[in-house]
Amino acid sequence: MLRIYNSLTKKKEVFKPVEDGKVRIYTCGPTVYSNAHVGNFSAFLMADLLVRYLRYKGFEVKWIMNITDVGHLTDDNELSDSGEDKMEAASKRENKTVWEIARYYEDLFMKDMRTLKILPAFKYPRATEHIQEMIEMVKVLEEKGVVYETSDGIYFDISKFPKYGELSGNTLDALQAGARVEVNEDKRSAFDFAVWKKLVGKNEAHIMKWDSPWGPGFPGWHLECSAMSKKYLGETLDFHTGGEDNKFPHHESEIAQSETANGKKFVNYWIHKSRVVVNSEKMSKSLGNFFTVQDLIAKGFSADSIRFTFISAHYRSKLNFTEDQLIESQKTIDKFNGFIQAVTKADVTQADDGIPEVVKSTGQQFEKGLDDDLNISMALASLFGFIKAVRKKIDSGNFSEEGRGSVIGFMKKINEIFMVFDFDEKKEKEFTADDQKVINDLIEQRNKFRTEKNWAEADRIRDELLKMGVNIADKK
RNA sequence: GGCGACGUAGCCAAGCGGUAAGGCAGAAGUCUGCAAAACUUCUAUGCGCCAGUUCAAAUCUGGCCGUCGCCUCCA
Structure with a gap:
């Protein structure tokens, strides 16, 4: 209601x-x-x-x-x-x-x-x-x-x-x-x-x-x-x-x-x-202290960060607009999208993960927030709790295919409101065969340096790969 | 001058009578050679100020201070 x-x-x-x-x-x-x-x-x-x-x-x-x-x-x-x-x-x-x-x-x-x-x-x-x-x-x-x-x-x-x-x-x-x-x-x-x-x-x-x-x-x-x-x-x-x-x-x-x-x-x-x-x-035209959407995009801010900034502030409180808020909004969007990637790629077990129940209670909290005069802060708080709970299940190897479907389904549903989530699975970037060979060689070299504990060289290669658009995330 | 909204940690922000959600930033830790990500823990004896009502107030009442909006085209 x-x-x-x-x-x-x-x-x-x-x-x-x-x-x-x-x-x-x-x-x-x-x-x-x-x-x-x-x-x-x-x-x-x-x-x-x-x-x-x-x-x-x-x-x-x-x-x-x-x-x-x-x-x-x-x-x-x-x-x-x-x-x-x-x-x-x-x-x-x-x-x-x-x-x-x-x-x-x-x-x-x-x-x-x-x-x-x-x-x-x-x-x-x-x-x-x-x-x-x-x-x-x-x-x-x-x-x-x-x-x-x-x-x-x-x-x-x-x-x-x-x-x-x-x-x-x-x-x-x-x-x-x-x-x-x-x-x-x-x-x-x-x-x-x-x-x-x-x-x-x-x-x-x-x-x-x-x-x-x-x-x-x-x-x-x-x-x-x-x-x-x-x-x-x-x-x-x-x-x-x-x-x-x-x-x-x-x-x-x-x-x-x-x-x-x-x-x-x-x-x-x-x-x-x-x-x-x-x-x-x-902010008004007559005072001249305004930003247009195009101004902000030209400065490198994403349209989504602009959207999220204004949507995530309650409509009845004054919003003091700053560029820092756009940065913070972008971080929040990235946090959600990182979560969606993690869920998309998580290994599944056959365990009964109990995630559909978590989705259900989160949905109730979410609606409770928005039902109360569009209390977006309360709605967002429920989502932060949600991603924490789900990540915990994934990290403890307690994650089923059903759970994944349930989480993604829910995120897609609320994205009809937020419109800033990205569900495309982040694939390996496409490289030409030549580039791919260079990259593979560099990774091999770096692993060799790492085995030799030659950290300076290993880090240098990591920077080089980063420049090529290859992100290295070491695991134990 | 009239009308209206609002004042909660370094910042953003919830709370609507029962003893301060959440996010960012910060600190410590787990993992790691380091980093990134993730996770764990910590960070307001106090909610502009002063009275009052109440067993109990950030939450109600009154006064004061401050900020903003409208009264003129403006979302």
Whole structure:
């Protein structure tokens, strides 16, 4: 039984799907106007872990992740407020339109998603391809009398949605009191949010624009998720995930729009990923302290070590990202893979090794951990205990073919979650006949030196073999 | 200023009222000529600080200190 922390109620709750055996999950996806960094991907890896674990538990999961490709670009002022001007440079240098740029960064994003072995979602709907659905939703909101028109757009009147603030813990009064946002004379409340923006004022030259009953313009920031989640997953979602920074105002506003338009509860379980931090500062595009997947791979870190680092940190605690953590993750991955090799190659005896029982109890511990709000630390601890127990059986010559099958089967099953284990039996490297002869000669020489206790020469040959890719492991 | 999360060994980290899991690093040992791998053992009288509740608190309550996030595009 999965228990998960619901950001809305601020409690761990037992997960009950809307429909038995099925799970509908929506993840706030990337904004494709610049490079996604590993902080961004940590949120998607959290969703990946959740989806994979739900599948492990036998649920049929339908996962939707949106692509935010509606920007707020103007002809002469690209991305001026994002603090990231690489795109502007790229746009000019490559003479690309905003549409081409959106596709370009979307492609990069999808490539990194594959690199990190994040499960493909059922669909990645693009905001620009769902303008009609968004317009329809604004119409419904208009019919219900919760939006009003100003000179520059259509706004949602948050006073019409008393629960506004429930997710972030804000109350309408507190919001007013602590207001720091720019005052817009036309808005009834500083926190009323746009569902449709007109091409006036600073948005006069907006490149992305569509016709609507309110004139040409573009949709408000929060509308796409409400419209697309409804289209692909229905009116009530099981899970909605995203970064904690999306709680307010984005998710808060989604709730207001969706619940008003549909007259139903929008999301049963809100899951928010804590920020990734670098030297105690959030990793963000605007601070420029970010690493991209490609940066790290270029530095020699494996994609698996990136994946494992973010998956093995609990999603509700801040992760202080360092390169040392990637190294440690790699060691852990190697430890598991070394174990898989040892199991694969272990000599079997006919003994009744009792391993299937160990596998069973480990599986129970593993699930107990993940069932408790994806407590990955507990799940991993069960695995470390497991490999120690199995190695002990192997070392004491108490290992059967059945035991091997049981261990490998289990590792393969949990690898559907981790995706970093390697089951290929490490064969002797293939050498040409000539090389093989040289190697055999060197080994023979070294053994001769060893017999003569000429350790200096023996070690020299060992180094030489290592350079050729031959690893010597002496046994007694 | 408002809202929220969090503070456990050198580092990462579990723990959710019954007396500190696990991983990395470190130390000693088994094996080995040495090394690598593996295995064994050890490494927090204490969980930011101060009060309180309780037979019992890292775990509950209150206050304080500190860190971070959101309130503005951001996973």
